[in-house]
Amino acid sequence: MNGTAPMYKATQRPEAEAQLRTLERLETVCRARGRRVTRQRRAVLRALLAEGGALTAYELLERLRVEDGRSTPAGVYRALEFWMAAGAVHRLESTRSFILCEHPEAPHPGQLLICRECGQVVETEDKGVAAAAHRLGEQLGFVLDRHLVELTGVCGSCRARGRAAEPGRRPA
Amino acid sequence: MNGTAPMYKATQRPEAEAQLRTLERLETVCRARGRRVTRQRRAVLRALLAEGGALTAYELLERLRVEDGRSTPAGVYRALEFWMAAGAVHRLESTRSFILCEHPEAPHPGQLLICRECGQVVETEDKGVAAAAHRLGEQLGFVLDRHLVELTGVCGSCRARGRAAEPGRRPA
DNA sequence: GCGCTGATTGATACAATATATCATTTCGCG
DNA sequence: CGCGAAATGATATATTGTATCAATCAGCGC
Structure with a gap:
């Protein structure tokens, strides 16, 4: 380590x-x-x-x-x-x-990006995603109050590292 | 229940x-x-x-x-x-x-809208949300393969009904 | 500081959700 | 039929989350 x-x-x-x-x-x-x-x-x-x-x-x-x-x-x-x-x-x-x-001041709906290799979690407040979700709710007649957005994949550093050798990972 | x-x-x-x-x-x-x-x-x-x-x-x-x-x-x-x-x-x-x-043919990332009053779940394949999420991943260097998007709120009919009378609900 | 009051904790039990293991059965196929 | 892979049945257990209630603590007016 x-x-x-x-x-x-x-x-x-x-x-x-x-x-x-x-x-x-x-x-x-x-x-x-x-x-x-x-x-x-x-x-x-x-x-x-x-x-x-x-x-x-x-x-x-x-x-x-x-x-x-x-x-x-x-x-x-x-x-x-x-x-x-x-x-x-x-x-x-x-x-x-x-x-x-990571942003305790902002009470906005956020998104979480999760790396399945290293377990890293990045929290964002992406306007695009939030707006698209809100628009979708409106289209369908929903008044939304909870946005759960969790996107899972592999982060940049894990991809870089992964190309070469094999695992020594710790998925969260 | x-x-x-x-x-x-x-x-x-x-x-x-x-x-x-x-x-x-x-x-x-x-x-x-x-x-x-x-x-x-x-x-x-x-x-x-x-x-x-x-x-x-x-x-x-x-x-x-x-x-x-x-x-x-x-x-x-x-x-x-x-x-x-x-x-x-x-x-x-x-x-x-x-x-x-509801769309077993489409293997795309979908979204689920959940009504907390009646438990109704609407499944969508919204391009806007999917695209925004994908873009967000790219910005952060993630290659995403799982999109979990669950939006919770109150659906149109429950809001209409809710205005008048009081509950007799069963949130899912 | 004293005692009131409501928030919080400690302790215990239990409910709800999910997986591991392994012997047995079933299915598809040659 | 009979083989081998896939699936099940049965059982046990792991993981995750709540309920309850008595005891304690923190803030507050006095």
Whole structure:
């Protein structure tokens, strides 16, 4: 996982600091709404932040248990639900996992692009896709309030790497 | 979900006959590929056809058991997997249920519009959405091979009905 | 600081969804 | 018929997600 191997999945990400600020901002917003940001909730967010990618609820649970043996599935799901309501976490339906939101300020319908090789998830706010979806809904008489768009494939770096050698992968 | 609920969802649909022809066509295609269309698989398809909407795997199982008490979860999932591979059934990730494909000939990426009031699911092959998604993938260097687009909201008839009276609903 | 109140957690149990394994049966075919 | 691949049956188990309720905690007015 290091040395010559490309550190394509940074553990020390430059965005980390920015996301910590985001975290603080989220807390402020929550408190303003009378919601509390507690130890457990913070722990969930930190675990996702540290992972830098998607985790299933039970993977998350394992990590939380390292620090607090009393963590339970219910607790994890409650925290995840809390953050999803706040727009800070997304659920990836296609992999049944959860990931930190990269644009917690924008409450718009987003899209998720998932690399099946390395598990990388890219979140976008593409106007084109959103508009096309909205138009489609109108055509069919629907008033839409939830846009689930998950596009799966292979990312650029995995294709580049894949051409040469064979796998040493970790699909999410 | 229970026996006392009103049968508001038609069991005799005009499209049923056309879909039965589709079924035959599917069987032909499958056989040509060396896949078999068996009693159990046919039963799964017929149950979905009769329902006229989405069913979870276990709802499906209940129905199958009426005719064959030996049906098991594994069997149902195997049949569903088979038909999904053949493009005849879709899985709705957002509701963890399965539905008959309305355009089994087209292997294109489709979209599903889901009414949260009546559970109706409309399947489309919208060029606009598909193109926008494809373009987005290109921009980000992804080669996509799976497009999951599920748009949830309220359909026209439910909005019309909803204005007047109050609920008696059954979200899928 | 005290005590009220509602939010949150801990603990436990359980529901819902999905897959693994392996012996047996069925199907298509020569 | 009889072979081999495909499919099933039966069973067990893994994974994912909720319900319940008592105990605790955080904020708030006093």
